[in-house]
Every structure is written in structure tokens, then in C-alpha cells.
Amino acid sequence: MGDLIIDFSNWIWGQPLLYLLMGGGSLLFLYSGFLPFTKFGHALRIAGGKFDDPNAIGDITSLQALSSAVAATVGLGNISGVALAISTGGPGAIFWMWVSAFVGMATKYFTCTLALMYRGKDSSGHLQGGPMYVIEEGMGKKWKPLAVIFCLAGIMGLLAIFQANQLTDVIRVVMLKPYGLDKGNLTRWILGVSMMVLVAVVILGGIKRIASVASRLVPFMVTLYFVSVLIILFKFNDQVISSLLFIIEDAFTGKAVMGGAVGAVIVTGARRAAFSNEAGIGTAPMVHGASKNSEPVREGLIAMLGPFIDTIIVCTLTALTIMVTGVWQSGEKDGVLMTLSAFESGIPGAGKYFLMVAVLVFALSTMFTYSYYGHKCFGYLFGANRADYYNYFYLITIVGGAVVSLKVVMSFVDGMYAIMAFPTMISALYLAPKVRDATKDYFWRMKNLKK
Known part of the structure; x- marks a missing residue:
């Protein structure tokens, strides 16, 4: 059974899905007029709460939505996912993670803007957002099979089995x-069982409790991780520039691991980036769709900060830590254990404890948020x-994830993510003109408001 899961994951992550995520995301990036670059400053001001409307309809603030989405994405994908990318595709895979991140910023802008533009009501009459509602409300009832496919894959793919597995190892x-x-x-x-009980205390309280806990955990975990990594990079500062240059060189040669198979390096980078920042998968639109925001474009702008924080900043720091300490060539190859070796090498004695605390918070925060995603998918279907x-x-x-092997867990999650990506990207590309029209209208109003 494990081999079938691994084979399916490798098959579905072939060229069609790579073209859909990278190619489709690149089209959205160009179609937006390079919006992730041109409107980055405005997105930061939104994140600062300058435009919050307490009277808007929704369950949580935009910042809480971003914190919840980041809590799900800034997690073990940044710690063990980066290590898996390097061990599988070489350091060059990190470069293609960067490319995927900038493309992913545009993808998240479109998908999360749509999540507010086409919110729907569940069977209890509560306002909801996410790709399934975008498909049904924005594309029409005839497209509903896509929404069903998304939710079925979401129910299985958004389990916390990977987080449970890696936290157990650490x-x-x-x-x-x-x-x-x-x-x-x-x-x-x-x-x-212990993790299951701890997670139950939070997730059984609903999205408001999840968002409240996530908005407190995210700043703490990011700060702790940053400080630890910066200590290591300062210690090996003479290796930082050469490591960055090697990442770029290996991206176009693939000689570190793949023997020159550049295509395999690109696939590895795109695959790990998708797991890390989830752009194009459809998870973030579900939580941003619950935001108290009357301006869909603002929600899209704040959502696009997620891939930047997740991949450009956090994943890069992890990759550099692994490379400057040299453990990618001689250390553990099993996900989080490679990063653990890097921390122990960089901060002897204390490093492994710093990482353990970071992994604990990363894993738990992701477990809290993923439950909300699967809960929404289940509610839509049943x-x-x-x-x-x-x-x-x-x-x-969660208990099962702690026991099963890493390779099977990772392949299962990758496979379900791939299935979720098809409905999400199809709806984003189909409705992209609606987002562009809304973007022009929003910034025209912002410009005239200043006059």
C-alpha cells in the first residue's frame, strides 16, 4: 500500500501539475501587472491594521486570517520540507522554491481575493469562503464536481499526519x-495520543479559538526560529555568500544530487514550495474567506504576504543553515533530522533544544489550522x-501519523495536495478577469480618496 501511495504521488506531480502551478501562476503574475512587487508596500499597510473595518461581515480580522494561514504554512514544511528538498533535489531546488514563491504570491492574491468575492453560505446559513464556494458561486452549478473533488482531497490531504510524524521524531x-x-x-x-489530546483542546473551540491561539503563537515561533538561525549564520558568515551562489549555480546544472537532471530539480523545488507555502492548493482562501473584510482586493493583498514570509524568508534561512554547516553533504537525510544536525553543529549543546521548541510550536500551530480547513471541506460535502x-x-x-513512515506520509499529503490544486487553479484562471476588474476599481478608489 505504501508503494502505491508513493508511486501515485510521483505520477501526479509530473509535468501537467507543474505546468498548472508554475505556468498558471506565472500567467496570473503577468496578468496582475507584477502586483506582488508593485503593491507590496500597500499590502504591508493593510497587515498593520490601517484599513480594518470592525463592522464588516466575517469571523476574524484580516491579520488573524493571515496569522492563521501563516501558522499553517510556516511550519515543518520550512524545517523538514527544505531539508527534503535539498536531500532530494540538491541545493538548486531552493532556487526553484524562490521562483515558485514569487509566482505563488500572485496565485494567492487571486485565489484569496476570489474567496471574498464569491463567499457562499453553508447548510446552516453561515457565510463561508474557499475554492469550493468560489467554484459554485463564481463559475456556476455545472462546475460543482470540481468543488466536490477539492473537498474530498482536502478531507484527506489536510490531516496533520506529517506534523505528527516529524514532531515525534524530534x-x-x-x-x-x-x-x-x-x-x-x-x-x-x-x-x-499526547499530541491528539493537546490539539483537541484548541480545535474543538472552533475558528475563533484557533485564530486567537495562532495569532499569539506565530510571532513567538518566528522570532525564536529567526534568532537561532541568525546565530548560526553569524558563526558561519564566511559561508553565506558562497552558499547562495551555489544554490543559483546548482539550479541550472543539477549536479549536486541529480547528476545534471535540471528538470527533476525544478519539480522538487516546485513540489516542496507548494507544500511549504500552499499557493495554488486552496487552503489559505478558506481561512481568508472568513475574514472581516468588505474589500476582497485588500484580503488578497494581505494574503499574498504569506508565500513571501514562508518561502523567501523562512525557507531561505533554513536552507542556508543546512548548507553553511555542511550537514547536507554528510548529515541525516530524513527531513527534520537533517535540520536538527545543522542546529546541533551550529549551536553545540543548545541548538537541538532550540529547534525542538520551534518544531513543537510550528507543528502544533499547523495542526490547529489544518483542522479548520478539513472541517470546512467536510461541512461543504455533508x-x-x-x-x-x-x-x-x-x-x-494524528496518532496514525506519529507511527507511519515519513516517506509514505509525505507522498500521501503530496498526492492529495496535487488533486486540490487542479480545481483551485482552474477556478483562479477562469475568474482572473473578475479579479483584475476589481483590482483596477479598488486602486482607482484609493487614488481618488487621497485627492
Whole structure:
């Protein structure tokens, strides 16, 4: 069964999906008039709360929506996902993660703007957003099968199995094995159940509790991680420039791992970027669709900051840490354990504990937010009154994720993400003219407001 999952994931992440995410995202980037660059400053002002409207319809503020989305994306994809990218595709994969991130900023702008433009109501009459509602409300009922496909893949792909797997590994390596306390599979089961209970306390409180916790955790976890990484980069400062140059060189030669297979390096970078920042997958539009914002364009602008924070900043810092310490050539190859080796090499003694705390917060914050995504997908398919049943299924699978092998877990999530990307990108490209019209109108009003 595990081999079938791995084979399916490798197949679906072939050229068609790469063309859809990278090619489709590039079209949106050009179609927007390079908006991620030209309106970046305005997006930062929105994030600062300058345009918040407390009377707007929705469940959470735009900043809380961004924090929740970032809590889901700035996570283990930035720690172990980057390590997997380097071990699989070489350092050159990081360059293609950068390219995917800038393309992804445009994709998130379009998908999250649409999430507010075409909000719909669930079976209980509550206002909701996300690709499934965009497809039904914006494209019409005849396109509803796309919405169903998205939600079915979302129910399975947005489980916290990867986070549970990697958090279990870190706790075992850092806290248990050195003291002879690791009991193999028994330890995995115990840690899985413990994580399940901890996550249950938050997610059973709904999106408002999830957003409240995420908005407190995100600044803390990003600061802790930044400080730790900067200490390592300062210690190996003579290696930083050469590492950046090697990333660029390897992106076009692929000689580090793939023996010159540049196409494989590009696929690896795009695949890991999609897992890391989720641009084009359709997760962020679900939480941004719950924002208290009467201006869809503003929501899209604040949403596009996510891939920049996630991939351009956090993933780059992780990649440099792995490279300057040299562990990518001689250290662990199993996801988070490679990054753990880099931290231990960069900050002997304390480094592994810094990373363990960061991984703990990263993993838990992602687990909290993913439950909301799957909850919305389940509610769309089976009714809002039954959506809470999903939470119990979600919690049980956390235990399974702690026990199953990393390769199977990663391939399963990748495969479901790929299926989700097709409806999301098709709807974004189909409705792109509506977003462009709304963008022109919004900035025309902003310009005239200043006069």
C-alpha cells in the first residue's frame, strides 16, 4: 500500500501539475501587472491594521486570517520540507522554491481575493469562503464536481499526519534517546495520543479559538526560529555568500544530487514550495474567506504576504543553515533530522533544544489550522451540522501519523495536495478577469480618496 501511495504521488506531480502551478501562476503574475512587487508596500499597510473595518461581515480580522494561514504554512514544511528538498533535489531546488514563491504570491492574491468575492453560505446559513464556494458561486452549478473533488482531497490531504510524524521524531531524538527512554513504537503511540489530546483542546473551540491561539503563537515561533538561525549564520558568515551562489549555480546544472537532471530539480523545488507555502492548493482562501473584510482586493493583498514570509524568508534561512554547516553533504537525510544536525553543529549543546521548541510550536500551530480547513471541506460535502464529526476523525489520524513512515506520509499529503490544486487553479484562471476588474476599481478608489 505504501508503494502505491508513493508511486501515485510521483505520477501526479509530473509535468501537467507543474505546468498548472508554475505556468498558471506565472500567467496570473503577468496578468496582475507584477502586483506582488508593485503593491507590496500597500499590502504591508493593510497587515498593520490601517484599513480594518470592525463592522464588516466575517469571523476574524484580516491579520488573524493571515496569522492563521501563516501558522499553517510556516511550519515543518520550512524545517523538514527544505531539508527534503535539498536531500532530494540538491541545493538548486531552493532556487526553484524562490521562483515558485514569487509566482505563488500572485496565485494567492487571486485565489484569496476570489474567496471574498464569491463567499457562499453553508447548510446552516453561515457565510463561508474557499475554492469550493468560489467554484459554485463564481463559475456556476455545472462546475460543482470540481468543488466536490477539492473537498474530498482536502478531507484527506489536510490531516496533520506529517506534523505528527516529524514532531515525534524530534522529541524522540532530542529528549528520549539520549537518556534511554525511547521504547520504539510504544513511544510513538504515546506521543501520538499526547499530541491528539493537546490539539483537541484548541480545535474543538472552533475558528475563533484557533485564530486567537495562532495569532499569539506565530510571532513567538518566528522570532525564536529567526534568532537561532541568525546565530548560526553569524558563526558561519564566511559561508553565506558562497552558499547562495551555489544554490543559483546548482539550479541550472543539477549536479549536486541529480547528476545534471535540471528538470527533476525544478519539480522538487516546485513540489516542496507548494507544500511549504500552499499557493495554488486552496487552503489559505478558506481561512481568508472568513475574514472581516468588505474589500476582497485588500484580503488578497494581505494574503499574498504569506508565500513571501514562508518561502523567501523562512525557507531561505533554513536552507542556508543546512548548507553553511555542511550537514547536507554528510548529515541525516530524513527531513527534520537533517535540520536538527545543522542546529546541533551550529549551536553545540543548545541548538537541538532550540529547534525542538520551534518544531513543537510550528507543528502544533499547523495542526490547529489544518483542522479548520478539513472541517470546512467536510461541512461543504455533508452539511454544517455534521462538520464536527470531522474533528474526531482528524484527531485520531494524528496518532496514525506519529507511527507511519515519513516517506509514505509525505507522498500521501503530496498526492492529495496535487488533486486540490487542479480545481483551485482552474477556478483562479477562469475568474482572473473578475479579479483584475476589481483590482483596477479598488486602486482607482484609493487614488481618488487621497485627492
